Amino acid sequence: MNKRDFLKDAILFFPAAATLQALASDASATADATATAGATPNDYDATRHWYGMGVDINKCIGCNRCVEACKAENDVPEEPFFFRTWIERYRIHENGETTVECISSKPRPPEQTEQAEPVDPTVVRTFFVPKLCNQCAHPPCVQVCPVGATFQTEDGVVLVNSQTCIGCRYCIQACPYGARYLNPRTRTADKCTFCYHRITEGLLPACVEVCPTEARIFGDLKGQADRLVRFHRLNKINVLKEDLNTEPKVLYANMDGEVR
Amino acid sequence: MSAIPESLLEQLGQQLQQVQGFIYPNEVETQWAILIVVYPYITGIVAGAFILASMVKVFNVVEVQPIYRLALLTALAFMLVAGMPLQLHLGHPERAYEIFMTPQPTSAMAMFGFVYLWYLLGILLIEIWFEYRAQMILMAREAKGLMKGVYGALSLFSRDLSPEALAFDKKASKFVTIIGIPSAFLLHGYVGFIFGSVKANPWWGSVLMPIVFLMSAIVSGIAMVMFIYILLSLLRNEKLDMVCLDKIGLFLLVAIIVDFSLEALDYIHRLYQSEESIGILTELVSAKLFTSLVVVQLLLGMLLPLVILVLVRTVRFNEELRKLLYFTSSLLILLGIFSMRWNVVIGGQLYSKSFRGLMAYKMEITGIESLAMALFLLALPFIFLAVLLWLLPPRWMERHAAQIPEEAYPAANLVGRT
Numbered sequence: 001m002n003k004r005d006f007l008k009d010a011i012l013f014f015p016a017a018a019t020l021q022a023l024a025s026d027a028s029a030t031a032d033a034t035a036t037a038g039a040t041p042n043d044y045d046a047t048r049h050w051y052g053m054g055v056d057i058n059k060c061i062g063c064n065r066c067v068e069a070c071k072a073e074n075d076v077p078e079e080p081f082f083f084r085t086w087i088e089r090y091r092i093h094e095n096g097e098t099t100v101e102c103i104s105s106k107p108r109p110p111e112q113t114e115q116a117e118p119v120d121p122t123v124v125r126t127f128f129v130p131k132l133c134n135q136c137a138h139p140p141c142v143q144v145c146p147v148g149a150t151f152q153t154e155d156g157v158v159l160v161n162s163q164t165c166i167g168c169r170y171c172i173q174a175c176p177y178g179a180r181y182l183n184p185r186t187r188t189a190d191k192c193t194f195c196y197h198r199i200t201e202g203l204l205p206a207c208v209e210v211c212p213t214e215a216r217i218f219g220d221l222k223g224q225a226d227r228l229v230r231f232h233r234l235n236k237i238n239v240l241k242e243d244l245n246t247e248p249k250v251l252y253a254n255m256d257g258e259v260r
Numbered sequence: 261m262s263a264i265p266e267s268l269l270e271q272l273g274q275q276l277q278q279v280q281g282f283i284y285p286n287e288v289e290t291q292w293a294i295l296i297v298v299y300p301y302i303t304g305i306v307a308g309a310f311i312l313a314s315m316v317k318v319f320n321v322v323e324v325q326p327i328y329r330l331a332l333l334t335a336l337a338f339m340l341v342a343g344m345p346l347q348l349h350l351g352h353p354e355r356a357y358e359i360f361m362t363p364q365p366t367s368a369m370a371m372f373g374f375v376y377l378w379y380l381l382g383i384l385l386i387e388i389w390f391e392y393r394a395q396m397i398l399m400a401r402e403a404k405g406l407m408k409g410v411y412g413a414l415s416l417f418s419r420d421l422s423p424e425a426l427a428f429d430k431k432a433s434k435f436v437t438i439i440g441i442p443s444a445f446l447l448h449g450y451v452g453f454i455f456g457s458v459k460a461n462p463w464w465g466s467v468l469m470p471i472v473f474l475m476s477a478i479v480s481g482i483a484m485v486m487f488i489y490i491l492l493s494l495l496r497n498e499k500l501d502m503v504c505l506d507k508i509g510l511f512l513l514v515a516i517i518v519d520f521s522l523e524a525l526d527y528i529h530r531l532y533q534s535e536e537s538i539g540i541l542t543e544l545v546s547a548k549l550f551t552s553l554v555v556v557q558l559l560l561g562m563l564l565p566l567v568i569l570v571l572v573r574t575v576r577f578n579e580e581l582r583k584l585l586y587f588t589s590s591l592l593i594l595l596g597i598f599s600m601r602w603n604v605v606i607g608g609q610l611y612s613k614s615f616r617g618l619m620a621y622k623m624e625i626t627g628i629e630s631l632a633m634a635l636f637l638l639a640l641p642f643i644f645l646a647v648l649l650w651l652l653p654p655r656w657m658e659r660h661a662a663q664i665p666e667e668a669y670p671a672a673n674l675v676g677r678t
Contacts, residue, residue, distance in 0.1 A: 167351015
């Protein structure tokens with residue numbers, strides 16, 4: 001490139017870059033405005049949302065990042081007895097038997113992650129299933145809470161008020177999915193909130209945010225062009241323990257009948 | 261926010277090691293432990309003892325009149341303890357009042373406070389007060405010093421011993437008993453409903469659960485009164501009223517047969533329907549509950565006393581042997597019903613809701629949710645009963661019958677009966 005060409009290009013480049021930058025900052029300002037509109041309590045209209053989550057079992061690689069992110073984000077005790085979300089590994093054997101294990105109970109030390117497990121030749125199929133509170137539309141936990149400390153928000157999320165929960169554990173018994181535990185620090189019931197503090201700010205739940213394969217899709221079932229609505233349309237969807245009529249809002253795609 | 265107690269982590273670690281198969285990770289912890297076994301056991305005894313007492317008032321079964329007051333005081337002694345295991349078990353006992361302040365109408369548990377209070381204040385205390393009013397007035401007259409004030413206060417400073425007043429006592433007491441029977445049914449049927457309505461847990465979720473709880477409550481209440489009646493006579497070296505004891509034995513026999521039939525129906529129904537959960541429930545019974553369910557609850561706690569009670573009715577044993585057999589069977593039944601509560605409460609938490617694995621429960625020896633606390637709570641009603649028997653002796657009227665118009669007061673009619 002000679003001097004003349006360089007100067008000609010530079011004359012064109014700088015205004016173009018400035019224009020582009022102006023456009024970009026304008027766009028992000030609009031985006032910010034949209035996001036903060038959701039954040040201000042006065043503007044956030046819970047009745048306009050109905051949150052849910054989609055899980056594509058074919059996409060989950062069992063990396064446990066969601067579990068770690070959840071524990072960090074929500075201050076869930078590290079010990080392997082308390083989970084808001086966890087990953088199960090299913091192995092279907094030649095003879096039709098199924099073995100299941102929770103791979104989140106014992107996080108593998110980093111030095112061992114490189115080593116592959118010996119291959120079991122009898123396994124014909126294997127897959128991972130992320131589990132979490134199903135944020136049921138008909139939550140049995142809410143029904144049984146004696147003091148109304150567990151409740152359903154207008155946007156469809158089941159929450160626990162740790163200030164009024166008496167720690168009777170009836171909700172833990174009533175949950176068919178094992179999604180609740182008694183937080184040993186607060187001595188109150190605890191569970192997945194869909195990261196309610198994040199979603200009402202326009203952010204994604206921590207587990208969805210960190211998932212490297214987009215196995216988890218968070219969305220609003222009332223949204224017109226929402227990703228979750230699209231996920232629902234494009235996949236064959238199942239929910240856990242449908243016969244209990246709890247109407248879960250965690251929707252599973254590509255789920256095997258063995259999953260309970 | 262406090263730290264996690266080391267003892268809890270240790271317990272959970274041990275329970276985790278004993279997990280068989282797959283369970284959801286949050287299921288390692290046994291949410292309702294030994295105190296929640298004690299709670300329906302005690303409540304059942306309250307309901308059962310009251311129903312036995314009401315046989316006298318409502319159904320005019322005069323044979324059991326000698327234990328009428330004992331049964332009422334037994335019900336009260338156990339009732340005073342009934343709420344304690346629940347209170348102690350809460351993660352936040354200091355917030356228990358929330359159940360009264362902000363009760364959730366859809367919650368079976370929320371109604372507990374109200375049913376409990378109704379039964380204690382609306383039924384039991386009122387019935388005992390009317391039953392003992394005349395006696396308390398007379399005792400206040402005789403007592404000296406502090407006790408004079410105590411009896412005066414207990415009788416709410418009433419002084420009227422006119423035949424009309426005594427007749428009213430009798431009428432009021434009968435009226436309260438009539439309301440008391442459905443209330444006693446409610447008290448324990450409701451406890452059964454707390455478990456029976458949990459659809460997430462097929463071991464609990466059965467429409468028969470409230471009725472099974474109720475019948476087993478009646479069995480345990482009758483057995484407890486029988487046990488205490490015999491025990492007191494041994495301690496005081498008093499003669500037992502064998503007519504009364506035989507009648508209690510008959511009620512006990514009938515109650516056991518009904519209870520056994522209901523429980524058998526429940527199991528047969530489950531086995532025959534053979535739903536998804538049947539595999540894991542069969543495993544649960546054979547691997548985890550064989551001793552406590554088949555051996556203790558069924559064989560020792562139900563069939564053996566059933567055989568004994570049938571034998572007592574068919575073979576004419578002498579009094580001493582009958583007393584011994586009644587005493588043995590009441591103890592066996594009390595053990596069996598405790599085991600039944602254990603099998604329901606703990607059993608329902610020993611298998612995973614994934615139906616793929618079994619958990620373990622390792623009971624702590626000391627602490628709040630522990631064996632020591634359970635034993636203390638089970639002993640406490642006997643201490644309360646001892647105090648109540650000392651404060652309000654059931655036979656006092658018989659000894660002071662001369663002071664009260666005989667035709668007006670039922671207890672006075674019984675002088676010389678025993």
